[in-house]
Amino acid sequence: MMRAFPQMEKNATVMQPHRQAFANRRRDPATKREAILQTAAHLFLEKGYGRTLMNDVADRLNITKPALYHYFSNKEEILLECYRWGTALIEDKLNQIAAQKGTGLEKVEAFVYEYANVMTVNFGRCVMRLDESDLSPKARAEVRGYKRKIDRRLRSFIQEGIDDDSITRCDPRMAAFSTAGAVNWICMWYKPEGPLAPEEIAAQFARMLTHGLAARRKRRATQPHGSRKVQQQMSGVTS
Amino acid sequence: MMRAFPQMEKNATVMQPHRQAFANRRRDPATKREAILQTAAHLFLEKGYGRTLMNDVADRLNITKPALYHYFSNKEEILLECYRWGTALIEDKLNQIAAQKGTGLEKVEAFVYEYANVMTVNFGRCVMRLDESDLSPKARAEVRGYKRKIDRRLRSFIQEGIDDDSITRCDPRMAAFSTAGAVNWICMWYKPEGPLAPEEIAAQFARMLTHGLAARRKRRATQPHGSRKVQQQMSGVTS
DNA sequence: TTTTTAACTTACCCGTGGGTAAGATATCAT
DNA sequence: ATGATATCTTACCCACGGGTAAGTTAAAAA
Numbered sequence: 001m002m003r004a005f006p007q008m009e010k011n012a013t014v015m016q017p018h019r020q021a022f023a024n025r026r027r028d029p030a031t032k033r034e035a036i037l038q039t040a041a042h043l044f045l046e047k048g049y050g051r052t053l054m055n056d057v058a059d060r061l062n063i064t065k066p067a068l069y070h071y072f073s074n075k076e077e078i079l080l081e082c083y084r085w086g087t088a089l090i091e092d093k094l095n096q097i098a099a100q101k102g103t104g105l106e107k108v109e110a111f112v113y114e115y116a117n118v119m120t121v122n123f124g125r126c127v128m129r130l131d132e133s134d135l136s137p138k139a140r141a142e143v144r145g146y147k148r149k150i151d152r153r154l155r156s157f158i159q160e161g162i163d164d165d166s167i168t169r170c171d172p173r174m175a176a177f178s179t180a181g182a183v184n185w186i187c188m189w190y191k192p193e194g195p196l197a198p199e200e201i202a203a204q205f206a207r208m209l210t211h212g213l214a215a216r217r218k219r220r221a222t223q224p225h226g227s228r229k230v231q232q233q234m235s236g237v238t239s
Numbered sequence: 240m241m242r243a244f245p246q247m248e249k250n251a252t253v254m255q256p257h258r259q260a261f262a263n264r265r266r267d268p269a270t271k272r273e274a275i276l277q278t279a280a281h282l283f284l285e286k287g288y289g290r291t292l293m294n295d296v297a298d299r300l301n302i303t304k305p306a307l308y309h310y311f312s313n314k315e316e317i318l319l320e321c322y323r324w325g326t327a328l329i330e331d332k333l334n335q336i337a338a339q340k341g342t343g344l345e346k347v348e349a350f351v352y353e354y355a356n357v358m359t360v361n362f363g364r365c366v367m368r369l370d371e372s373d374l375s376p377k378a379r380a381e382v383r384g385y386k387r388k389i390d391r392r393l394r395s396f397i398q399e400g401i402d403d404d405s406i407t408r409c410d411p412r413m414a415a416f417s418t419a420g421a422v423n424w425i426c427m428w429y430k431p432e433g434p435l436a437p438e439e440i441a442a443q444f445a446r447m448l449t450h451g452l453a454a455r456r457k458r459r460a461t462q463p464h465g466s467r468k469v470q471q472q473m474s475g476v477t478s
Numbered sequence: 479t480t481t482t483t484a485a486c487t488t489a490c491c492c493g494t495g496g497g498t499a500a501g502a503t504a505t506c507a508t
Numbered sequence: 509a510t511g512a513t514a515t516c517t518t519a520c521c522c523a524c525g526g527g528t529a530a531g532t533t534a535a536a537a538a
Contacts, residue, residue, distance in 0.1 A: 024505090029514095048370050050289040053495060066498075067516050075496070105453055131287050161452070168454045174435075174443045175452060177428060178421045182448075185420025196413075204413045209421075212451025213400070213414060214344055215407045264485055264534055292525065305528075306486055314526070 018061055033071045035061060037085065040078045041122040049079060049134050079130065080139045086127035087146035089118050094153045104161020108179065109206045111154055115183050116202035125187035154180055179209050258301045272310045274300060276324065279317045280361045288318060288373050318369065319378045325366035326385035328357050333392045343400020347418065348445045350396055354422050355441035364426035393419055418448050 021027065021035035039060045043052040054075060058065045072078050093114040097107055118124035127147075132140050154176045161167030167175075183205060190201070260266065260274035278299045282291040293314060297304045311317045332353035336346055357363035366386075371379050393415045400406030406414075422444060429440070 048372050051372065054497085055495080064517055065496085066518090069497075070515065108452065133287050133290065158452070165454055167452045168450075170447065170452070171443060174440065175447060177424070178444055178447050179452070181424025181427075182417045182421035184424055184427075185416070188420075188423075189416060201413070204410060205417055208409065208414060208417050208451075210451055211407075211453050212447075212449055213347065213397070213406045213409070213418070214450050215404055261486095265536075268485095293527085294525080303487055304526085305488090308527075309485065 021061070029071070036068060036071055037078065037081055038122065041082045041126050044079070044082065044130055045122060045125055049130055076134070076136060076139065079134060080143070082123055082126040082130070083135075083139075083143045083146070086118075086121075086123040086125075087143070087150070089121065089124050090115065090127070090150055091146070093118065094150065097157075098153065103164050103166035104157050104159070105166035105210055107157040108154070108161060108167070109210045111157055112179060112183055112206040112209050113202045115180075116186055116205045117198050119183060119186040120190050120192070120198035120201065122192075125190070127187075128184040129187045151176060151180070182209055257299070261300050261302050261306075268310070275307060275310055276317065276320055277361065280321045280365050283318070283321065283369055284361060284364055288369055315373070315375060315378065318373060319382070321362055321365040321369070322374075322378075322382045322385070325357075325360075325362040325364075326382070326389070328360065328363050329354065329366070329389055330385070332357065333389065336396075337392065342403050342405035343396050343398070344405035344449055346396040347393070347400060347406070348449045350393060351418060351422055351445040351448050352441045354419075355425055355444045356437050358422060358425040359429050359431070359437035359440065361431075364429070366426075367423040368426045390415060390419070421448055 018035035018039050021032050036057065040052070040057050043056055043060070046052075047056075054065045054068055057078075058068055068078075072081070094111070097110045097114065100107065100110065102110075119128065127143075132143060135143060155172045158167060158170075158172040158175050158179075162169060162172065186201065186205075190196070190198075257274035257278050260271050275296065279291070279296050282295055282299070285291075286295075293304045293307055296317075297307055307317075311320070333350070336349045336353065339346065339349065341349075358367065366382075371382060374382060394411045397406060397409075397411040397414050397418075401408060401411065425440065425444075429435070429437075
């Protein structure tokens with residue numbers, strides 16, 4: 001029998017990609033674990049950790065709440081695993097940058113670019129957007145460790161830049177807070193379905209945070225701003 | 240009779256400043272309302288909104304939970320009022336800056352300085368640190384309105400700067416996100432009892448965010464960084 | 479003093495949501 | 509086929525915490 005809209009079924013699963021992971025019972029457990037993490041991360045970002053119920057996660061996967069406890073021992077472990085995935089993404093990029101050649105300033109620029117990109121990925125967003133105090137002291141200490149490592153890396157790039165004269169003299173700690181803060185905040189307003197492409201954001205941030213807003217020298221003529229279109233209105237400072 | 244430590248009693252109240260507001264029954268209700276708000280804001284920042292119990296707030300004020308409901312109809316109203324106080328602080332500063340003379344860049348610099356200072360005050364920190372989705376749709380819309388106003392102001396300063404050639408050509412929306420993000424993030428790591436003075440933070444941020452990290456020109460000699468002491472270690476990128 | 483009333487306390491309710499006990503079912507090995 | 513096992517469901521428990529009902533007390537008014 002011919003279907004009127006043969007693609008409908010497929011689209012239905014495309015819209016809920018992680019439901020598929022639980023279609024067969026004996027499917028790879030690792031895949032299911034990740035499916036749980038992905039949907040949980042999505043919900044945590046959408047509604048916050050506290051307001052995300054275990055039932056919400058289960059519902060999205062077309063399973064029941066107790067099924068989740070076959071893959072995670074409790075809600076906090078899901079949260080912790082989101083942190084682990086996110087920080088791993090960042091660490092990975094940082095190692096690449098640290099191995100590169102270049103001035104300190106160039107490394108900071110690369111840091112901002114890569115870090116900004118991670119801040120548009122759900123797991124990355126979780127790292128900076130979710131509240132650490134939802135974690136137990138032990139888990140919180142672990143996450144703090146990851147974050148401190150990131151911070152040390154950024155500060156070392158800045159210090160390199162000061163030493164090689166590519167960065168103006170400043171307090172590396174404060175510069176790191178400022179730079180990282182601007183990028184961290186991306187996870188507060190970025191919407192995957194929004195009008196801004198991650199690479200575009202990353203590129204602009206990398207430029208602005210290293211070279212500042214101030215005009216380098218007086219411009220002669222003020223010609224209009226290329227063919228940039230007036231873009232969709234976004235809400236505000238934080239959303 | 241002489242006391243061995245006559246100041247002890249006084250210190251006890253200094254340590255818990257808001258308890259005093261509820262010492263007498265017929266004291267000014269407005270004072271008590273503010274005392275509740277202050278302690279609530281403090282706890283919200285310390286433990287998060289969701290983990291702060293009405294009992295926690297009451298305990299700190301040496302009263303019982305139902306007493307709070309004489310001043311606020313529910314928990315959310317306390318939260319909303321924190322937002323109102325915080326955004327009012329910011330708006331106030333913004334109006335002053337907008338009225339000033341100067342280039343766009345100078346206004347952005349002033350914005351960063353004043354805004355950063357607000358981000359070290361509890362009510363100000365609440366605005367950017369607490370989660371809007373703890374508010375009802377109606378209240379959230381109100382808060383969003385305040386934030387959008389702040390954002391519009393910042394963007395207008397940036398646009399002014401582009402027009403008067405004090406700011407390099409860029410997407411004002413993106414520049415606002417970057418600048419505001421760096422400052423907003425202060426509320427995530429700033430600790431009132433920490434080693435950094437608000438004005439110091441504000442001054443450094445204002446400089447870095449407008450003029451960037453990049454060295455303007457090659458320096459001749461690299462002399463050590465004045466007499467700056469190695470300062471107390473702070474945790475990491477976000478705390 | 480006595481009355482009045484706002485300010486507060488004690489004792490309680492109950493919806494919510496994380497987590498579990500025990501049983502059902504699909505899939506694999508034999 | 510048949511048992512064995514991981515997987516998943518139905519039905520439930522109960523701690524927690526926001527909010528309230530009803531009674532108590534302190535301070536101002538009369």
